[in-house]
Amino acid sequence: MKPANSTLERLFRAARRRGPEPAAPLPARLASRILAAWRQESRSDPWPWLVLILRRALYGAALVMVVCLVWSYADRSVPDPDVALANYEAQDEAELDSLL
Numbered sequence: 001m002k003p004a005n006s007t008l009e010r011l012f013r014a015a016r017r018r019g020p021e022p023a024a025p026l027p028a029r030l031a032s033r034i035l036a037a038w039r040q041e042s043r044s045d046p047w048p049w050l051v052l053i054l055r056r057a058l059y060g061a062a063l064v065m066v067v068c069l070v071w072s073y074a075d076r077s078v079p080d081p082d083v084a085l086a087n088y089e090a091q092d093e094a095e096l097d098s099l100l
Helices: 002-018 028-043 047-076 081-099
Strands: none
Touching: none
16 A cells, blocks of 8 residues: 555655646637637527526516415405305304213
């Protein structure tokens, strides 16, 4: 195990002594081609449209949720007679069962 470690340490020391090599300058023609391709890609990028559609869908879903909440609270102000009768009968049966 020690020889492998010492070999690795020697490799690290050699890399530190050598240092990073300076990169060659990019030819102007290649740089302009890269920038032109990058600009062209950003024009045809479909992600902004998708983000716009998803954002509008989120707003629409939130609006539907708010409308449903308001509607459900508006219905609570007027009790349903069938439900009130069923509740009354259930309470009446529960009182009769406790007496027996």
